[in-house]
Amino acid sequence: MTGKRRIRIMVAKPGLDGHDRGARIIARAYRDAGYEVVYTGLHQTPEEIVEAAIQEDVDMIGLSSLAGAHNYLFPRTVELLKEKGADDIVVCGGGIIPDEDIPTLKAAGIREIFTPGTPLDVIVKWVADNVEPRGEY
Amino acid sequence: MNDLVENVVKGDIRAVARLIRDIDDGIPGVREALKALYPHTGKAYVLGITGSPGVGKSTLVDQMVSHLRRKEKTVGVLAVDPTSPFSGGAILGDRVRMQRHSLDEGVFIRSMATRGHFGGLTQSTRSAIDVLDAMGKDYIIVETVGVGQDEVDVVKSAHTTVIVVIPGMGDDIQAIKAGILEVGDIFVINKADREGSDKTLSDLRLMIDMDQKKYEDGGWKPPIVKAQAVFDKGVEEVLEEVEKHRAYLLETQGEIDFRRSPKRVREELMDLVKNRVIEEVLGKLTETGDFDAAVEAIARGEKDPYSACDELVLPRLEIH
Known part of the structure; x- marks a missing residue:
């Protein structure tokens, strides 16, 4: 019994976007940083992502979107977490996201947005600085 | 902790998710929770699915879940993937094939990493089976990592062990001869449209037939099923064989709860x-x-x- 919480992260691809190379590279970087990463695969609805995140008891969800529907998909995920009483799960996002959308997304509860060109180690270090194991049941 | 156990027994998803996390993380107090949980276990039927990486275990599990759901059975899935020996991190990707069941309340899927600490794989997987059992799932499917030493251990916790192979991996069959073959109750040749599936079938049949004496004495003779899990072919046959094996266990042991079998109890306690x-x-x-x-x-x-x-x-x- 080690008694030490290990951070679990879900990397998810909401919506109809069919490209997940970026998401897989991020997942790999989290793995190399010692996190357990659950990958959902493509074409997920926010409902599916939230249900899976609760079953997997992850501490953070990283949403990746390259197809432009982030303004609906990201806030909807946060909203569903709230409804399920699981809003202690930190949500961040990344992908092709115009700068002008970022303030609205952050106001909706997405803690950070990573746009193209962000170095991997910045994305990884953000987890160490911002994600704690979820509170007790 | 007591609330947690109570809520697990009521089937509360968050309680189940958290207790499995506590088991995995070795949180103090989890032993007490498992003690309290134990009387609620022993009802589920446990299937172990094992085989080399890439043979289609997750896809087969996904299809089996669909078939069991059509029969109105509830299902728990534990999917184990390896922990990196270097970073301690892991990518748990089995869920990708099963995500369509995510919104089905009759299905609970949990990914687990092997974590490599103090032989923890076997024990935390086994304890997680107890949790899903106590929450009331009819079937629990444990998908192991690719073939290795530990898998023989994990299948100790299963009523029926399904070994998945694919054609054209002759060396692989050689490799599993010693350990895994002996624990297989059902063999599935997946991706059976590929060249060499008849050869794989005859290889397996030969190995199984070598234990002829055992079957004449009333032992279970492992059937071989050809399947293409991705097209949902052969999956119903696999489940039919599972039911036959279940009936066999019931007939020969008179008791499906393997906690009452001294052999299993001895192994678990050891x-x-x-x-x-x-x-x-x-x-x-x-x-x-x-x-x-x-x-x-x-x-x-x-x-x-x-x-x-x-x-x-x-x-x-x-x-x-």
Whole structure:
């Protein structure tokens, strides 16, 4: 019994976007940083992502979107977490996201947005600085 | 902790998710929770699915879940993927094939990493099975990592063990001959449209037939099913064989709850004791710094590892 919480992260691809190379590279970087990463695969609805995140008891969800529907998909995920009483799960996002959308997304509860060109180690270090194991049941 | 156990038994998803996390993380108090949970276990039917990486275990599990759901059975899935020996991190990707069941309340899917600490795989997987059992799932499917030593252990917790192979991996079948083959109750040749599936079938049949004497004495003869899980072909046949095996167990052992089988109980208890001994002794060694001191002494050439081992372990084995 080690008694030490290990951070679990879900990397998810909401919506109809069919490209997940970026998401897989991020997942790999989290793995190399010692996190357990659950990958959902493509074409997920926010409902599916939230249900899976609760079953997997992850501490953070990283949403990746390259197809432009982030303004609906990201806030909807946060909203569903709230409804399920699981809003202690930190949500961040990344992908092709115009700068002008970022303030609205952050106001909706997405803690950070990573746009193209962000170095991997910045994305990884953000987890160490911002994600704690979820509170007790 | 008591609330947690109560809510697990009521089938509360968050309680189940958290208790499995506590088991995985080795949180103090989890032993008490498992003690309280134990009387609620022993009702589920446990299937172990094993085979080399890439043979289609996750896809088969996904289809089996659909078939079981159509029969109005509830299903728990534990999907195990390897932990990186370097970073301690893991990518748990089995869920990708099963995500369509995510919104089905009759299905609970949990990904677990092997974590490699103190033989934890076997024990935490086994304990997680207990949790899904106590929450009331009719079937629990455990998908192991690709073939290795541990898988034989994991299948000890399964009523029926399904071994998945694919055509054209002759070497692979050779590799599983010694250990895995002996624990297979059902063999599935997946991706059976590929060249060489008849050869794989005859290879397997030959190996199974070599135990003819055992079957004549009333032993279970493992069937072989050809399947293409991705197209949902052969999956119903696999489940039919599972039911036949279940009926066989019921007939020959009279009891499906393997906690009442002395052989299984002995194995489970032995593993628990082993893990506990390792934990207690290793825990003390690392706490006191004796282990690190011994490492340095050996590295400096002042001591041999065999003497160091004796000095570390023997004084700690006194029974208090």
